[in-house]
Amino acid sequence: MVGSTDSVLDWARDHRMHHKYSETDADPHNATRGFFFSHVGWLLVRKHPEIKAKGHTIDMNDLWADPVLRFQKKYYLILMPLVCFILPTYIPTLWGESLWNAYFVSAIFRYVYVLNVTWLVNSAAHKWGSKPYDKHINPVETKSVSLVVLGEGFHNYHHTFPWDYKTAELGNYSLNFSKLFIDTMAKIGWAYDLKTVSADVIEKRVKRTGDGTHQEWGYEELHEHTQ
Numbered sequence: 001m002v003g004s005t006d007s008v009l010d011w012a013r014d015h016r017m018h019h020k021y022s023e024t025d026a027d028p029h030n031a032t033r034g035f036f037f038s039h040v041g042w043l044l045v046r047k048h049p050e051i052k053a054k055g056h057t058i059d060m061n062d063l064w065a066d067p068v069l070r071f072q073k074k075y076y077l078i079l080m081p082l083v084c085f086i087l088p089t090y091i092p093t094l095w096g097e098s099l100w101n102a103y104f105v106s107a108i109f110r111y112v113y114v115l116n117v118t119w120l121v122n123s124a125a126h127k128w129g130s131k132p133y134d135k136h137i138n139p140v141e142t143k144s145v146s147l148v149v150l151g152e153g154f155h156n157y158h159h160t161f162p163w164d165y166k167t168a169e170l171g172n173y174s175l176n177f178s179k180l181f182i183d184t185m186a187k188i189g190w191a192y193d194l195k196t197v198s199a200d201v202i203e204k205r206v207k208r209t210g211d212g213t214h215q216e217w218g219y220e221e222l223h224e225h226t227q
């Protein structure tokens with residue numbers, strides 16, 4: 001977590017590498033190197049040379065064109081400690097919380113918790129679960145991870161159809177708060193051109209490369225009520 005390696009731009013570049021070179025040495029958190037490496041180990045060692053070698057193949061111009069992201073990258077070393085540690089420690093003291101309680105609970109605990117549930121998408125969601133869309137890849141569907149990460153645990157779907165903003169077949173609001181957030185932003189015009197996948201394309205893919213567990217998720221009935 002040192003330097004500016006966690007700005008949105010850096011995180012997005014790593015994530016694009018993760019999708020383009022999934023489960024190879026050019027994937028920053030290559031899950032074939034084990035649970036620990038894909039969870040947090042990848043942040044504790046130098047990046048694999050393949051990541052540097054292939055990094056230039058990732059086009060980041062769309063994100064660099066965004067002034068908000070450039071601002072966040074430029075001032076990361078001020079913004080990160082301020083928003084992540086200083087404000088969460090200071091604000092609870094306004095209603096009488098002790099400095100240490102505020103520091104350990106709303107700063108440190110929140111930070112450790114959010115990092116770990118985010119990392120579960122790279123570790124657990126590449127290991128334990130079913131593969132209704134593509135049985136030839138490692139990412140899986142897992143309800144427990146989806147619950148804590150607010151959406152992205154539908155990882156077999158997400159790696160099969162990475163352009164779908166829902167990161168899941170259905171906008172199941174009980175497990176997919178990320179979709180609810182993006183939908184809300186779309187309503188006020190802050191998000192637009194949302195891409196998704198038609199039920200027809202999903203069905204064909206499920207039949208062609210799925211592991212046969214699609215039925216168990218009950219999506220067919222849900223399709224009639226939601227979407």
Ligand SMILES: [Zn+2]
Nearest residue numbers: 015019158162
């Ligand atoms: Zn992704």
Ligand SMILES: [Zn+2]
Nearest residue numbers: 121122139155
């Ligand atoms: Zn993944």
